[in-house]
Amino acid sequence: MKETKLWIDGQWQATEDSYKLISPYSGDVVAHVAKASIQDVERAIEGAQRTFQTFKKTTAYERAEILYRVVDIMRQRKEEFAEILALEAGKPLTAGLAEVERTIATYQFAAEGAKQAKGETVPMDAAPGAGDYIGWTKREPLGVISAITPFNFPFNLVAHKLGPAFAVGNTVVLKPATQTPLSALTMAEIFKEAGLPDGALQIVTGSGGELSDTLITHPYVKKVTFTGSGKVGLGIKEKVGLRKVTLELGSNAAVIVEPSTPIDKVIKRCVGGAFNFAGQVCISLQRIYVHASIIDEFTKAFVEETKKLVVGDPFDKNTDVSAMIHPNEIERIKGWIEEAQAQGAVMATGGVFTERTLTPTVMTNVKADMKIICQETFAPIVSIVSYETLDDAIRLVNNSDLGLNAGIYTNILSDALYAAEELQAGAVIINDIPTFRVDNMPYGGVKMSGYGREGIKWAIEEMTDMKFVTMKKSF
Template sequence: MTAAFWVAGKPRTSEETVVVRHSFDGSEAGAHFVPSTVDTEEAVRAAHEVRAEAAALPAHVRAAALDHVSRTLADRSAELADLITAESAKPINWARAEVGRAVSVFRWAAEEARRFSGELQRLDTDPGGTGRMALVRRVPRGPVLGITPFNFPLNLVAHKVAPAIAVGAPIVLKPAPATPLTALALGEILAETDLPAGSWSILPVPNEAAAGLVADPRLPVVSFTGSVPVGWGIRDSVPRKHVALELGGNAAVLVCPDWTDLDYAAQRIATFAMYQAGQSCISVQRVYAHADVFPELTDRVLAHVRALGTGDPRSPHTEVGPMINVAAAERVESWVSQAVAAGGNLLTGGARDGATLAPTVLTGVPEAAAVLADEVFGPVVTLNPVSSVDEGLRRINDSRFGLQAGVFTRDLATAFDASARLDVGGVVVGDVPSFRADQAPYGGVKDSGVGREGPAAAMEDFTEPRVTVLTGLPL
């Protein structure tokens, strides 16, 4: 069955269709209709025209819609997990976890919608403000253009759609061409709500069509998750728009000499360097371990990595599946070869079979090598000894990225020092940087982007303050 796309909350078909294929064996995951330029124009116009009505929706209406999506995602979790695996080749166990996260994101957005109330500020702190009080509310900036990547085809869509609904901002969503089917299935659930027509559209258009959407003045907010050059290119092209960017990174871990449970650290590093074939913005890419613990940690990481099973992602026994396509796997394979040619040591992995790259561990890699300096976005981790905690923190910061970092320490002073000094959006103490609490602010600095996700944080991004001054009040 060919999936319809969604224009102003209604299903739509077209002359053109696209087949989505599974990267493990090339089997057909599904097909969808492709919006025409007329369909796209209608979606944008509808979002623009409904903006005042959407902003005026009572909080209970917005919250009820979000609650319905959350409950229905939970009811359809097995079906949606299978769909995620079919189109993205994400191992089924991770796909099930993703659906669970999206259930929570919509639930949290419903809760935030109910308490998104603004604040009162007394103004009689100066003589000229005697008898005056300000009501500071946040109002939608206008319709949102959400652009999402392939690696989380449901949860990253949820992080665009849920906060937009929560604040009453219409949203036009452009899912990744590689993985649009899950987003289109979400449309079936959104269509069951009482949101007004035009509140949302889902347009699986090719990437070439994104520029026109980005430039359209009727979409004053752009929320993009994806690659660095595309993200900054968007921001540079529309300097008068409000642009939020989550652009990835090369997440680092520091294992301090006081950390005694090296097997736990090694297991977490191995799992979250390789989970989802490393195709996560906060997968572990760089490990810096104090020289006192480096040899043992290396042995334990290798043991855990070698125990990870690769294969068909539809099997619950598969822990590391294929990458999104053969071209992506070939790129990472070449980066590993370049690192070895530059003097790095390949401890395990490196071999490619189609779109699957064996989990790979490297040591002794020069700092300028792509596997250290850039975002690998593949199942590759580098292990690096450091002589001190200070050196480890400095080397983590020696990156053009700054999304999240992990620090294995039990020393409170070290933890606070790391939090103060690391130039990243989040520091995870006692674990890897791959931990994300979906309700918390999430984003980065430097080339990792600008703005924050998480329902409450994104609701701030999608809105602006409006002040109402009340006069003649007995305070």
């Protein structure tokens, strides 16, 4: 039985308390995880502050080399990391390997970004009376960053916080999700081997509810970066004060399928976007708006493709969909489906529950105020809805408090550009599902889906302060 410790100042440190880590699929206890106290978190933050005083003075070349070494180490251990994801998150091996590949790319982007953080010259002589001055801006690291990460991409979403932070000389106190600490703790060993100074990365595991106030409000913390629920994100925003903050929150991602779409070429992609990792993805395809002239054909093909998916053990390479993260989530989504059916929704396929799994589920005849439409399901369930005009479809997509990614399939350029202007989302994906993301694109939402942007270039900007310097050329 694995017993974990905290990672503080480059050393493993035991705690008095621990909690049991349960496999989402088997229900077995897979580890006893160290449970940090508030005092542990304070020590971690103070250690990160001490290390920052020297780490901020390292060169861009030195920081980039550390990140490149992380990339090299991870490339040699990909299968091991995919197995960690299967164990602690119930993520099928194929999906786990895809996440690890993306994580490697993210750290590589961060290494390259370390050398590209730059300021600009300011034309001082453009202002009256300032002809004898020169001016320029530069980016400076903030200091200690608190990073709070979710369970669904525990390698890659950690990388989106650690990578850009270290690229510019910040230090980080990381609090991973209670369900997925093993992946984060593995990164402690990797960064140590790669040459990151002790104290630049601190990892505290335990209850977010107990530790978050200290992580958010400690005076040494200069930025909070959080990925998780809207409710928790709002609480952080209220407490963070003048500190910088990035919030990547929820979504109920939608795609519009116009009648010019070649259905046979998009069905498999749409099914994958809806059910990958049991729908537990912030931009999982949850709502599909299909033009009335093709909805019967689309729905039939979508249901047939959905039925091909294999539900099972995440360690089985044939498995497409495995367990949801916790049995409580099964009970929640079961209640949502039953409520929708009571209001007239029809289940086209799926809806078979075990204590830990739900077969991929397709709903039709849904209404806009049903939870499975207007809230984030975070489960293997998708709704297919008919519309008459493109304006109707855009209105249905926008009729939500959430707006992370949205997509449209169309072969008409003017309609694609029109939708790109009118859809209320942080990103509009044309001729692909809204689940599309690569790790060097800006990523973040509007409305209740978030605040700020991730993606290495944009994260670096949000993890630095701009300093302006001017000099008079002569006395």
